[in-house]
Every structure is written in C-alpha cells, then in structure tokens.
Amino acid sequence: MDANRTAFDAVRLRPRVLVDVAEPDPAVRLIGSGLSVPVGVAPTAYHRMAHPDGEVETARGTGVAGALFVVSTFASRTLEDIAASAAGPLWLQLYWLRDRAKLTRLVRRAEAAGFSALVLTVDTPHLGLRRRDLRNGFALDPELAPANLDDQDANLQHQGRDGESALARHAAQAFDASITWADLAWLRGLTTLPILLKGVLTAEDALLAVESEMNGVIVSNHGGRQLDGAVPSLVALREVVAAVGGRIPVLVDGSVRSGRDVFVALALGARAVLVGRPVLWSLAVGGGDGVADMLRLLTREFVQTMALTGRPRVADIDDSAIA
Ligand SMILES: Cc1cc2nc3c(=O)[nH]c(=O)nc-3n(C[C@H](O)[C@H](O)[C@H](O)COP(=O)(O)O)c2cc1C
Numbered sequence: 613m614d615a616n617r618t619a620f621d622a623v624r625l626r627p628r629v630l631v632d633v634a635e636p637d638p639a640v641r642l643i644g645s646g647l648s649v650p651v652g653v654a655p656t657a658y659h660r661m662a663h664p665d666g667e668v669e670t671a672r673g674t675g676v677a678g679a680l681f682v683v684s685t686f687a688s689r690t691l692e693d694i695a696a697s698a699a700g701p702l703w704l705q706l707y708w709l710r711d712r713a714k715l716t717r718l719v720r721r722a723e724a725a726g727f728s729a730l731v732l733t734v735d736t737p738h739l740g741l742r743r744r745d746l747r748n749g750f751a752l753d754p755e756l757a758p759a760n761l762d763d764q765d766a767n768l769q770h771q772g773r774d775g776e777s778a779l780a781r782h783a784a785q786a787f788d789a790s791i792t793w794a795d796l797a798w799l800r801g802l803t804t805l806p807i808l809l810k811g812v813l814t815a816e817d818a819l820l821a822v823e824s825e826m827n828g829v830i831v832s833n834h835g836g837r838q839l840d841g842a843v844p845s846l847v848a849l850r851e852v853v854a855a856v857g858g859r860i861p862v863l864v865d866g867s868v869r870s871g872r873d874v875f876v877a878l879a880l881g882a883r884a885v886l887v888g889r890p891v892l893w894s895l896a897v898g899g900g901d902g903v904a905d906m907l908r909l910l911t912r913e914f915v916q917t918m919a920l921t922g923r924p925r926v927a928d929i930d931d932s933a934i935a
C-alpha cells in the first residue's frame with residue numbers, strides 16, 4: 613500500500629506553457645459510456661459499514677459527479693436498488709464463485725438491471741493474509757450481509773473469535789481457487805457484456821487477457837491487501853500498457869488520491885483510474901453528497917493539472933508530460 617503511494621509521489625511533471633488552456637475538457641468515453649472525468653469508484657465490499665443506505669448512496673453521489681461505479685460482488689444492497697439510484701454507468705465486479713449457477717444468476721441480474729460491463733477480480737483466489745483482521749477477529753455486524761449472494765451459509769457474523777477473519781473464511785468457502793485462463797472461455801460465452809480483468813500486474817498476463825478476448829484490464833495490487841510486497845500498480849502500469857499496445861483499455865487503481873494522480877496515471881497510459889478507500893471515507897462522512905464532493909474535488913484538481921501542464925484535452929496527456 614505504501615509503495616503504491618510512493619510511486620505516485622515519485623513522478624514529476626513537465627509543464628508546457630503558452631498553450632490555450634482557457635477551457636480544459638476532462639470528459640472521456642470508456643467502454644461505451646460517457647464520463648465527466650476518467651474516474652471510477654473501485655469495487656469495495658459492504659458499503660453499509662460506512663453508511664446505513666450503503667451502495668444506493670454511493671450510486672447517487674457517483675452519478676451526480678458523472679463518474680463510473682464498479683459494484684462489488686459483496687455489495688450490501690441489491691443490484692436492482694443500486695441501479696434505481698444510479699445516474700451514471702454501473703459495472704459489476706465478480707469473484708469466481710465455486711457455484712457457477714450462482715455466478716450465472718449474478719450476471720443475468722446485472723444484465724437485466726442495465727449494468728454495462730463485468731470486472732472479474734483475478735488477484736484473490738484466496739484472501740490475502742490480513743493480520744489485523746485476524747487479530748481483531750473481523751466479523752460483520754448482524755444487520756449486514758452480502759445482498760446479492762443469497763448465502764444462508766455465509767456465517768459472516770460469527771462472533772469475533774481471535775485469530776480468525778470471517779471474510780477470509782467466507783472467501784475460502786465461496787471462491788473457486790482452481791480457475792485458470794482456460795476457464796475464461798466459459799465466462800466469455802455466458803454473456804455479451806464487456807469483461808475486464810482486475811488485478812493484472814505483468815505484461816505476460818496482460819497479453820493472455822488480450823488473447824482471452826477480454827475487453828480491458830485493471831492494473832491493481834488490490835490496494836496492497838493481497839500479496840504483500842507486490843509491485844506497485846503505477847510501476848506495473850508501464851509494462852502492461854506496452855504489452856497491450858492499445859488493443860484494449862488499461863485502467864489502474866491503488867492510492868489515487870488527487871486529480872494530479874489521475875493525470876499521472878493517464879500520462880503513463882491508463883484510460884481511467886479507480887478510487888477505493890476515499891469513497892468509503894467520504895461516504896461515511898457525507899453519504900452520497902460526500903462521495904459527489906470527493907469526486908468533484910478530484911475533477912477540479914485534474915482540470916487544474918491539465919491547465920498548468922498545458923494539456924487541455926485528455927488526448928494531449930501522454931508520457932511527454934512526465935520527466
Ligand atoms: C475495504 C475494501 C474492500 C474491498 N473489496 C473489494 C471487493 O469486494 N472486490 C474487489 O475486486 N476489490 C476490493 N477491494 C480493492 C479495491 O477495489 C481497490 O483495488 C483498492 O482499494 C485500491 O484502491 P485504493 O488505494 O484507492 O483503496 C477492496 C478494498 C478495500 C479497501
């Protein structure tokens with residue numbers, strides 16, 4: 613997690629001057645959707661831990677800001693309720709569940725509710741070793757449950773036993789850790805929705821994603837929550853962008869905390885970024901309005917960076933902007 617942040621801080625910008633920057637335009641198109649800014653909400657589980665209305669508020673605030681919302685498999689509101697409150701594009705993040713009938717039902721519901729892409733998270737065959745979750749005996753509040761998994765057996769509310777995380781236990785029960793590149797054909801055949809892979813950190817895997825007819829990759833080390841010591845996502849971005857060679861969009865997440873960071877990611881070849889923890893913080897502080905404020909702050913900072921680097925259009929942002 614620290615390395616993600618350090619990688620952003622290490623980048624220095626090369627501003628061009630005497631360019632007409634009277635009206636920088638931060639809008640983009642991404643996988644068929646128009647966005648006011650190349651920013652999305654990263655999938656994070658259980659938004660009701662941050663706000664009583666959970667993902668319904670996140671969807672409202674994200675729509676106000678004209679950004680993308682990637683809803684987690686572990687959302688704490690139904691896909692249908694989230695869609696009813698969304699004013700912008702929704703993608704659904706999937707974990708590959710052992711129960712393929714359940715996975716299929718999730719995809720069908722997403723299609724019916726108007727979700728426009730799927731994001732398969734591939735860096736979590738098992739949950740990472742999270743020592744604080746173990747020490748604290750992490751468990752969910754009895755009021756809270758995954759709203760889209762109809763899991764009677766999840767038992768996520770088991771009472772805080774030391775040395776055991778309810779998340780890790782549920783992941784071990786529910787996730788299929790045996791899937792490989794060969795299994796992607798099954799998912800590809802299941803739906804016509806675009807599919808992106810989240811958690812790719814190498815050129816080799818990015819090439820396999822292209823060969824597997826995936827529609828995008830999200831370069832991510834899961835915010836440092838999975839493999840401790842993994843390469844920071846901003847560093848991995850360079851080799852993934854080079855390997856993909858423009859054939860499919862490359863997104864990145866991990867410690868994006870300002871509009872300058874959004875600019876840096878785009879300069880290194882990302883088409884958009886996802887933001888994780890700041891969404892949960894702003895949701896806790898201000899509900900959907902808080903999320904909208906946070907995303908508009910990122911947008912203002914991004915526009916400011918476009919102006920002060922002399923890159924008034926998103927298409928002008930390339931690696932010539934980086935020292
Ligand atoms: C509390 C929390 C829950 C998360 N849950 C999920 C999840 O359900 N699915 C997923 O693909 N990634 C999940 N992630 C990872 C995020 O999508 C993202 O990759 C990561 O947080 C990096 O961004 P950040 O540094 O902006 O937080 C979670 C991250 C956090 C902090």
Ligand SMILES: O=C(O)C(=O)c1ccccc1
Binds near residue numbers: 657686736739779834
């Ligand atoms: O906590 C996470 O990062 C995550 O991805 C997750 C996985 C399973 C259940 C809840 C969250």
